[in-house]
Amino acid sequence: MLQQDDVLILESRDSIHKMLALEASMKCGDGEENAASNEGVNSLWRQKVALWCYQVVDHLEEERSTVYVAMNILDRFCSALHSRAGMDEHAYEVASMTALFLAVRIAGSGNLEMSELLSMSRKGISSQDIMLTGTSIIETLDLSKRILTPFDFIASLADHLPLSLKADASRLRDSACYLAEMAVCDTVLSSFKASEVAFVAFVNSIEEMVSKSEASVFGSFVAKATDIIPSSSETARISRRLRGIYQKQRQDSRSPSAQQAEAQPVVAHAHSPLVRVVSVDDLQEFSKQRSGLKRCQSEYSLDEDYQMKRSRYHD
Structure with a gap:
């Protein structure tokens, strides 16, 4: 008999498959x-x-x-x-x-x-x-x-976190959303699929906040549930670009005005509504x-x- 967590994972897998199919049908992020x-x-x-x-x-x-x-x-x-x-x-x-x-x-x-x-x-x-x-x-x-957003995919990808990362799910999700927000501003990253940006934002967050080994485990979990390829040339390019943007943002955040902005409350992301x-x-x-x-x-x-x-x- 399926446990409640198993049911949620199956529902999430069905949801992300539908989103990936819609993304593919719209030819989003084909460059x-x-x-x-x-x-x-x-x-x-x-x-x-x-x-x-x-x-x-x-x-x-x-x-x-x-x-x-x-x-x-x-x-x-x-x-x-x-x-x-x-x-x-x-x-x-x-x-x-x-x-x-x-x-x-x-x-x-x-x-x-x-x-x-x-x-x-x-x-x-x-x-x-x-x-x-x-x-x-x-x-x-x-x-x-x-119009699917990286934040839609991040919400579904969070359900595919391995058990070892479940305790940090909320923190990792917020981190991935922040990285995705930065990606929206970048001309190069705008040419990639929302699903790819979301996946890389999650992986980068896990590597930064936990470890590379846990990020690798997460990647294998996602690969089994979706057609997202963790080691593709696209994800590698997104990762390098996103890391560069984040590092620059960290340097810029040392200014007093940026430190004051960090006191702003966290704004939660929600799924995009039906169009x-x-x-x-x-x-x-x-x-x-x-x-x-x-x-x-x-x-x-x-x-x-x-x-x-x-x-x-x-x-």
């Missing part, structure tokens, strides 16, 4: 989409936008996984436009804001108003700009399927101006540089 978009977009623009998105979703109290959805939409849209025309900085900013707006609508609370979003931008961007770009995104991309499809007609409704804006323009303008809040995994 082609984002490689094309990266040729026409300054990587500094992209990093700046990702950090800005984290600031906005923290203020709105949205799940931080919403930023991954926004950047996924943005990268795919830029890739689709790359073969047709270039994109200047202003157009990229409009596309970024629109992608975040759509991400909150389809994978977040859905409570973000266009007027509030515009208050967080610099002057010169209008609701009409968001409307036109939103229409173009909806007509260009298929947003009818759930809510946004239509062009919806955009017309969302564009209506509302009162009660939460922030003034200067606080969240993309003109400014922001550092991502370190919400988890502290030394």
Whole structure:
């Protein structure tokens, strides 16, 4: 007779198989989409936008996984436009804001108003700009399927931890989520599958916080339950890149401002909800101006540089 833990593992295995099948059907992270978009977009623009998105979703109290959805939409849209025309900085900013707006609508609370979003931008961007770009995104991309995030996979992968690591499951999961948050900001890592980033984030966390031998055991457990290959060239490249980013982040965190940010409470990640499809007609409704804006323009303008809040995994 199956024990409760065995049932949970079987359910988790079924869940991760379904997610991997959906990821494969959408050709997510095959390297082609984002490689094309990266040729026409300054990587500094992209990093700046990702950090800005984290600031906005923290203020709105949205799940931080919403930023991954926004950047996924943005990268795919830029890739689709790359073969047709270039994109200047202003157009990229409009596309970024629109992608975040759509991400909150389809994978977040859905409570973000266009007027509030515009208050967080610099002057010169209008609701009409968001409307036109939103229409173009909806007509260009298929947003009818759930956009899987690394955090969805991390939640399922946590169920495949060996017994020796179960006591540290919560700490390891938080660490993996933090590494995945950093990966969202990186142009190179955006070209890899969410499942691969999630797996490597978990492995790197185990190696850093426990031991390499335990990370190897975890990798073998995952390999038996999924088609993720622990020793593939992709996972090796992600691991090197993620370690480099993390080491740089640790060096930067020595500043007083970064140490103060480490006092921020941990924000839990949740699974992405079932997709809510946004239509062009919806955009017309969302564009209506509302009162009660939460922030003034200067606080969240993309003109400014922001550092991502370190919400988890502290030394």
